[in-house]
Amino acid sequence: MYKRxxxxxxxxxxxxxxxxxxxxxxxxxQHHELPKLxxxxxxxxxxxxxxxxxxxxxxxxxxxxxxxxxxxxxIYSLPTASQQESAMETxxxxxxxxxxxxxxxxxxxxxxxxxxxKNIRKGICTRNFETPVSHLLGKFLAGxxxxxxVTRDFRxxxxxxxxxxxxxxxxxxxxxxxxxxxxxxxxxVLEDESAGSSAREKEGAVVRDGAELSEVxxxxxxxxxxxxxxxxxxxRRAGAATVLLVNDANSHLAEHEHTDLVIExxxxxxxxxDHGFVGREIHQGP
Numbered sequence: 001m002y003k004r005x006x007x008x009x010x011x012x013x014x015x016x017x018x019x020x021x022x023x024x025x026x027x028x029x030q031h032h033e034l035p036k037l038x039x040x041x042x043x044x045x046x047x048x049x050x051x052x053x054x055x056x057x058x059x060x061x062x063x064x065x066x067x068x069x070x071x072x073x074x075i076y077s078l079p080t081a082s083q084q085e086s087a088m089e090t091x092x093x094x095x096x097x098x099x100x101x102x103x104x105x106x107x108x109x110x111x112x113x114x115x116x117x118k119n120i121r122k123g124i125c126t127r128n129f130e131t132p133v134s135h136l137l138g139k140f141l142a143g144x145x146x147x148x149x150v151t152r153d154f155r156x157x158x159x160x161x162x163x164x165x166x167x168x169x170x171x172x173x174x175x176x177x178x179x180x181x182x183x184x185x186x187x188x189v190l191e192d193e194s195a196g197s198s199a200r201e202k203e204g205a206v207v208r209d210g211a212e213l214s215e216v217x218x219x220x221x222x223x224x225x226x227x228x229x230x231x232x233x234x235x236r237r238a239g240a241a242t243v244l245l246v247n248d249a250n251s252h253l254a255e256h257e258h259t260d261l262v263i264e265x266x267x268x269x270x271x272x273x274d275h276g277f278v279g280r281e282i283h284q285g286p
Contacts, residue, residue, distance in 0.1 A: 022276035039121035043226035049102040099132035104140040107267030125150040125163040158230040161238035165217030175218040232258035
């Protein structure tokens with residue numbers, strides 16, 4: 001089990017933007033001084049469904065790459081477009097076969113019903129391709145709206161923050177870039193891991209060489225829920241709060257600096273949001 005961090009540590013680590021007003025009390029106008037939660041973004045494999053870690057081992061074996069090599073980075077680094085497409089189709093075939101064994105995460109239905117009842121927008125940002133995502137949504141989440149759904153076709157992928165900033169912008173959440181220093185910081189965040197991408201100019205995180213950057217997607221009112229370091233880092237770099245859905249394989253991320261809060265089941269998040277999200281708090285299920 002995970003121990004709660006002391007309040008002094010939480011407040012030293014956690015900026016105000018990582019706190020949200022309790023959803024249970026918004027109707028009574030209490031806690032109006034706290035920021036309002038504007039939406040929740042979810043990863044897919046290991047988050048909306050149980051982890052299928054064997055899938056990634058199969059992919060690396062098929063591509064003949066070791067564990068420390070990122071699968072997508074390897075594919076994008078291949079010298080020709082035909083080699084990249086062939087490698088991509090290899091991992092798609094594994095995903096198609098594996099998606100038939102998807103199992104919903106415990107608490108999935110209750111959390112989605114709660115978010116819908118509170119009119120909280122839901123989006124998806126995943127490194128999966130579209131077919132297994134659509135399969136999961138149709139099998140376990142029929143009737144629940146997720147928009148936008150950012151899949152592998154969006155580049156650069158997580159841990160780059162561009163996908164989350166695109167979602168923020170699509171929800172009308174933007175902020176003005178204030179002065180040259182702020183613009184420099186924003187460009188550094190958006191370009192650092194995107195430098196080699198041919199598709200880094202995306203709505204929501206538009207960075208054009210030599211052009212003035214006037215606004216950027218604002219994810220400070222959002223929560224990123226995931227199970228990997230890519231999810232936590234993408235959320236942190238985008239300015240969102242981060243929630244780790246912990247399991248035996250990722251428990252080392254519970255104390256990672258990019259993780260704001262840890263839950264053991266998806267529906268643990270219901271109580272957290274009802275009472276007011278406070279990051280760097282380790283939440284234990286019943």
